[in-house]
Amino acid sequence: MLHFNLERTMKTRAIKNPKTLISHIEGSLQNPENIGNLCALLYHENSKQSRFSLFKQGEEIGKFSNPYILERAAQPYKCFPTTKFFSMQEYKGMNKHTKDIFNVIKSRRSGRDYEKYSISLNELYQILYYSYGINNEIPIKGGEGVWSYRTVPSGGALYPLELYLYLNYSALPKGIYHYRPDKNNIELINENDHLPELRKIIFAEPMVNLPNCSCIIFISSVFQRTLMKYGERGYRFILQEVGFVSQNLSLICEAIGLSSCIIGSFFDDNINNLIKADGILESIQSVIVIGKKSENETES
Structure with missing residues (x-):
C-alpha cells in the first residue's frame, strides 16, 4: 500500500x-x-464495547427482525437508472480457474509499473465479481424478496460498500463506471478522459505509473447501511470490509496475470465528486490501481 x-x-x-x-x-x-x-484514537475509545453499550446496541439490532426493515436492508445497491450500462452476464460461469489459492497468496506483490494494456470486459467481470459479487441468495423469512450474500464477510450481511472504476485502457469508452452486483453490469456515470485530473488528486506518482494503468478501482462506503444497526462500532466493520475487498481485488489480479497497487493518499472530496458521492453519507475509502505488469517491474 x-x-x-x-x-x-x-x-x-x-x-x-x-x-x-x-x-x-x-x-x-x-x-x-x-x-x-489524534481523533482516530478518540473514535477507537468511543467505539469500544461495554455491558451498557451492548445492551443499547441490542435494542437496535432487535429492530432488524421487522420484515419491512429486512426487505429494505436486503437491497444495498446504489443505482444510476438513466445511464448507459455494459452487461457482464455472458461471462458468468465461463471462467474455470485452476490456480492454487496458496500459490496466489504467496506470489502476490504490489505492482507499480505497467505496460499499456487494454483490459477486457471478462477480466473486469472476474475482478469485480470475485471481489464483491453476489454468490448466494436466500428467501427473507416472513417477508418478500431475497437476502443476498457476497464474496466477503460483512457485519450483519449489510454490505455497505460500493465499487466504482475508471477505465483508462479498454474496449469501452473512457470514463467513471459503477458496479451493479445485482445486475452484473457496470454503469457509465461520467464519460470522459479523467486521467489528467486523477493524476492531480491521487498521490501515487512517480512511484506508480498511472498513465499506463488499465483501470483504477474506487471503493466507497454508504455509512447508513451499517451504522443504523451497529452505531459507532459499525465504522470498524466498514473498514474491515474495505480491507477484505481490497485483498480480494489484489489476489484476483494476481491470479489472472495483472498487477495492482493499493493507494492510501488522495483528495477524498475530489474523488467523491467524480463518483457522484456526497462525501457525507457516502465517501471514498480506498483506491486500487490495476495494470499489466511491466518487464521493468522490480519485486516489492
Whole structure:
C-alpha cells in the first residue's frame, strides 16, 4: 500500500543538524506522545464495547427482525437508472480457474509499473465479481424478496460498500463506471478522459505509473447501511470490509496475470465528486490501481 507525502519526506530527509532533527521529531507524529491527540484514537475509545453499550446496541439490532426493515436492508445497491450500462452476464460461469489459492497468496506483490494494456470486459467481470459479487441468495423469512450474500464477510450481511472504476485502457469508452452486483453490469456515470485530473488528486506518482494503468478501482462506503444497526462500532466493520475487498481485488489480479497497487493518499472530496458521492453519507475509502505488469517491474 502506498501512502506518502513526497514533499514532507524530502524536507525531513534534508534535516542534518541533530538538534533541529530532534526538535522536528518532537513536534511530529514520530513522537509517540503526539499520537494520543489524534481523533482516530478518540473514535477507537468511543467505539469500544461495554455491558451498557451492548445492551443499547441490542435494542437496535432487535429492530432488524421487522420484515419491512429486512426487505429494505436486503437491497444495498446504489443505482444510476438513466445511464448507459455494459452487461457482464455472458461471462458468468465461463471462467474455470485452476490456480492454487496458496500459490496466489504467496506470489502476490504490489505492482507499480505497467505496460499499456487494454483490459477486457471478462477480466473486469472476474475482478469485480470475485471481489464483491453476489454468490448466494436466500428467501427473507416472513417477508418478500431475497437476502443476498457476497464474496466477503460483512457485519450483519449489510454490505455497505460500493465499487466504482475508471477505465483508462479498454474496449469501452473512457470514463467513471459503477458496479451493479445485482445486475452484473457496470454503469457509465461520467464519460470522459479523467486521467489528467486523477493524476492531480491521487498521490501515487512517480512511484506508480498511472498513465499506463488499465483501470483504477474506487471503493466507497454508504455509512447508513451499517451504522443504523451497529452505531459507532459499525465504522470498524466498514473498514474491515474495505480491507477484505481490497485483498480480494489484489489476489484476483494476481491470479489472472495483472498487477495492482493499493493507494492510501488522495483528495477524498475530489474523488467523491467524480463518483457522484456526497462525501457525507457516502465517501471514498480506498483506491486500487490495476495494470499489466511491466518487464521493468522490480519485486516489492
